Amino acid sequence: MFFFAENFPGIWTTFNQVFKYSEKEEQKQEAETYMNLAQQHLSHLSNCRGLGEESVSSSLKCSYNTISSPFLRLAPLKLEQLSLDPQIVLYHDVIYKQEIADILRLTKPYFRRALVGSDVARSDVRRGSMRVGLAQNASLSIERLNRRLKDMSGFELSFNKELEVINYGIGGQYYMHYKCRFELNKQAYLENNNRIATVLLYLTDVQLGGFTSFPLLNMGVQPKKGAALMWHNVNNAAESDKRMLHAACPVLQGNRWVAAQWFEMTK
The missing domain is CATH 1.10.287 (Helix Hairpins)
Structure with missing residues (x-):
């Protein structure tokens, strides 16, 4: 270091x-x-700064995902493995232009300042962005996109789970954080509906900045329009994985439009 x-x-x-x-x-x-x-x-x-270490391993592969759901045997998705342990993958060309246009059309009038905190939401200098939730049935194309997210992840979505659409303007960022709590009490851990996996959809390219950073892995992922970054927030023992500390790097030029979907652990 x-x-x-x-x-x-x-x-x-x-x-x-x-x-x-x-x-x-x-x-x-x-x-x-x-x-x-x-x-x-x-x-x-x-x-x-784009200086994160790239994983070099003969075990990391690019392939077509045909196994996480039966439907993918007919319409496989392009998958690039970025890390095996912890598991991080990048899906290419999984969001279509019409879906991106629909997401932006349906959400732009309703953006509000993004807050932090699950118990008491509040504004915080660590998170500089605008956000809005988009219902699963907001349009036919959004319904198809959510089915694709379930296919690529192998997880089920809660019936009321919204797609969170986020915009980072110049200087916008979300400093290092976790999407899973660390609870000593197992019952409390389950009751908190911890987010076991994250899918981050890149709706635009970013001219400069805006990487997704994993500090404990020395890994930075550059946004690519139409791609989806997926990682697991828990390990194989269903415990919060401390290695999955992550952040949205500051945008230096352009706009960073993303949509996030989380899959939750339930009792």
Whole structure:
């Protein structure tokens, strides 16, 4: 992580101070926490500059998905594996022009400032975007799109689950966050309807910036119109996967239009 630091003198100075004080036993835990946060931030900055590490493995493949639903045997989807553990895939050419036009036509008049927090929603400088929910039956093309999302993910959608449409203008971003809670109590974990998987639909290209960043994986994904990025927020033991910390990088030029669908864990 230290090759980043030459570009950030203040962070480099802070690193040295943290190491110095971490020699004292009572401050080691606090220093370690701070160091982890600083490392995540530096990795995120690198991803947002397009410098994230690309996974190179003979196990990663491009293929046609024909197995996550019976319908895909007739109409397979183009899939690119970005990571196997944790699982992250990019579907290409899965959103059609008419569907994108319908989404924008139906939502543009109703955008509001995006909020954060599940208990008490509030505005926050960490999230600079506009959002609106779109019902599954908003139009015939939206119904077809939602069926395709179920086919590609292999998960069922809740009957009242909306497609969240989000716009990030110049400087718009969503800083590092999780889509799954970390609960010590298993019953509380299930009752929170944790989002076990995310599908992020790219409705436009972005001229500069707007990457999807995974700081703990040193991975940044550039938006591509018509593509869909999918990842699992829980591991194989159905526990929240801490590696899935992610963020929407600031938009430097253009607009970032995306639509997000989440698949929830229920009791």
